[in-house]
Amino acid sequence: MSHTLYRKYRPQQFADIHGQVGIITTLKNQLVSGRTAHAYLFAGTRGTGKTTTARVLAKAVNCHTRAAGMFEPCGQCPSCTDITAGRSIDVIELDAATHTGVDTVREEIIENSRVLPTRDRCKIFIIDEVHMLSTSSFNALLKSLEEPPAHVIYILATTELHKIPATVASRCQRFIFQPLALSVMQEKLRAIAAAENVTVADSVVQKILAVSGGAMRDAESLLGQLLALHADTITDEVAAALLPPSSFSETIEFINRLHASDAVACFTLVAELFESGTDLVAFHDALLRRAHELMVCGATGVVPRYLGIFSDDETQQLLGATRALPAAWLGRLIAQLVEKRSLYKTIASPFLPLHLVIATTIEAAPAQRPPETKQQTPTPVAPPPRVEPNSVTTISREIIERFWPQAVQAIVTEQPSLGIVLAATAITDVRDNQIVLSVRFPMHRERLIDLKLKTRIEARLSELCGATVTYVAEYDPDLMSHDPNVAAALDTFGGRVVA
Numbered sequence: 001m002s003h004t005l006y007r008k009y010r011p012q013q014f015a016d017i018h019g020q021v022g023i024i025t026t027l028k029n030q031l032v033s034g035r036t037a038h039a040y041l042f043a044g045t046r047g048t049g050k051t052t053t054a055r056v057l058a059k060a061v062n063c064h065t066r067a068a069g070m071f072e073p074c075g076q077c078p079s080c081t082d083i084t085a086g087r088s089i090d091v092i093e094l095d096a097a098t099h100t101g102v103d104t105v106r107e108e109i110i111e112n113s114r115v116l117p118t119r120d121r122c123k124i125f126i127i128d129e130v131h132m133l134s135t136s137s138f139n140a141l142l143k144s145l146e147e148p149p150a151h152v153i154y155i156l157a158t159t160e161l162h163k164i165p166a167t168v169a170s171r172c173q174r175f176i177f178q179p180l181a182l183s184v185m186q187e188k189l190r191a192i193a194a195a196e197n198v199t200v201a202d203s204v205v206q207k208i209l210a211v212s213g214g215a216m217r218d219a220e221s222l223l224g225q226l227l228a229l230h231a232d233t234i235t236d237e238v239a240a241a242l243l244p245p246s247s248f249s250e251t252i253e254f255i256n257r258l259h260a261s262d263a264v265a266c267f268t269l270v271a272e273l274f275e276s277g278t279d280l281v282a283f284h285d286a287l288l289r290r291a292h293e294l295m296v297c298g299a300t301g302v303v304p305r306y307l308g309i310f311s312d313d314e315t316q317q318l319l320g321a322t323r324a325l326p327a328a329w330l331g332r333l334i335a336q337l338v339e340k341r342s343l344y345k346t347i348a349s350p351f352l353p354l355h356l357v358i359a360t361t362i363e364a365a366p367a368q369r370p371p372e373t374k375q376q377t378p379t380p381v382a383p384p385p386r387v388e389p390n391s392v393t394t395i396s397r398e399i400i401e402r403f404w405p406q407a408v409q410a411i412v413t414e415q416p417s418l419g420i421v422l423a424a425t426a427i428t429d430v431r432d433n434q435i436v437l438s439v440r441f442p443m444h445r446e447r448l449i450d451l452k453l454k455t456r457i458e459a460r461l462s463e464l465c466g467a468t469v470t471y472v473a474e475y476d477p478d479l480m481s482h483d484p485n486v487a488a489a490l491d492t493f494g495g496r497v498v499a
């Protein structure tokens with residue numbers, strides 16, 4: 001049921017995608033103007049819609065009946081229906097978590113890219129969890145990204161952007177998928193429940209969101225399990241059968257008692273939890289999460305969204321508790337919890353790891369803490385700087401042309417022969433922050449696409465323009481020496497055209 005529910009409500013067109021408004025608008029505009037990129041990198045945490053967006057984009061690009069100036073796929077043509085069913089010949093989905101060998105990448109991507117699409121407009125490769133590729137696989141992929149065939153689009157998706165080599169990332173149009181807003185997730189869960197004619201209590205929706213930690217796919221899966229109970233109304237009582245009871249208040253209470261060096265209260269709480277059927281390993285993990293949350297909230301004065309989803313009551317509890325808990329003490333508690341966590345595997349007693357945490361933490365606390373520690377008034381903390389969602393800034397051709405000579409100047413000084421190459425090169429187009437350089441001689445093109453040189457020029461140019469700017473070099477024997485750009489380049493570099 002949970003899987004069918006997830007598939008049933010998976011967005012099939014842009015209008016169905018919740019959240020990620022900036023990214024969706026950009027993609028729609030690209031489709032309308034016919035200027036989709038050759039390589040995309042979708043980064044973001046679990047369940048933020050990366051693969052869903054990739055599939056809808058693939059569908060729109062290859063849709064047989066999508067009219068010019070429109071962005072939505074029709075959903076009816078052979079290409080659309082095949083992508084929905086996951087059997088399109090021209091849209092190839094790979095999960096790098098299971099395809100890490102360089103040979104697979106070569107076979108599936110490099111070899112396949114050379115072949116023209118079988119039936120549809122483009123061959124589209126969606127590579128999920130792309131950070132799992134080996135270094136040699138990335139190198140193989142990089143070769144295709146450097147000179148993507150006109151009929152190929154790569155959509156790379158990752159939860160770990162920092163593991164993507166800069167050379168690969170810089171050749172892709174990057175989109176950062178933000179965690180979905182609480183309201184967006186609530187709205188989607190309610191829409192699904194309404195479509196299934198089931199009433200779900202607000203408190204149950206809250207619990208689903210808290211348990212799923214903000215991942216939409218997990219939230220939908222949990223809702224699916226609840227709907228499978230076939231109740232007309234899902235109340236807290238009905239949900240209790242499936243959703244683990246929250247131990248939020250107990251974790252806060254435990255940490256407070258521990259900080260007060262109240263060993264008796266801590267031992268008693270652990271015993272009570274065990275008797276009430278609470279899994280102590282899960283409680284241990286919840287304590288670890290809570291201590292981390294308290295440390296972050298204490299330092300920032302807010303409950304950042306990346307920590308997870310909290311009800312208003314939980315937010316108040318977190319912010320209230322941080323006032324009495326010094327960050328250094330929480331840090332030591334976290335270290336203790338991490339260290340003792342592994343003991344569950346080796347020791348039969350379910351109590352011992354937590355008992356050791358209690359004993360060690362209280363032992364380490366100063367015998368007589370100054371009384372003001374507990375009544376300490378909170379220090380006003382400045383809110384953290386707002387993090388703007390990443391977006392792709394489009395740099396105009398004018399700006400790029402202005403900075404281009406500056407970007408190559410230092411390298412030309414080191415390698416004067418490069419000046420000659422550039423003198424016979426012209427910027428003939430700029431699309432989506434990618435420069436098209438036309439060169440008169442094939443050997444000049446070879447020189448310009450040398451990876452080391454290209455990376456260096458692109459890095460400098462990107463720095464000057466304040467956005468990632470790349471270039472491709474195209475051989476154009478008809479590029480005339482009287483081209484104004486060539487003339488300007490000649491002036492800049494003092495070269496001459498060898499006719």
Ligand SMILES: [Zn+2]
Binds near residue numbers: 064074
């Ligand atoms: Zn279609």
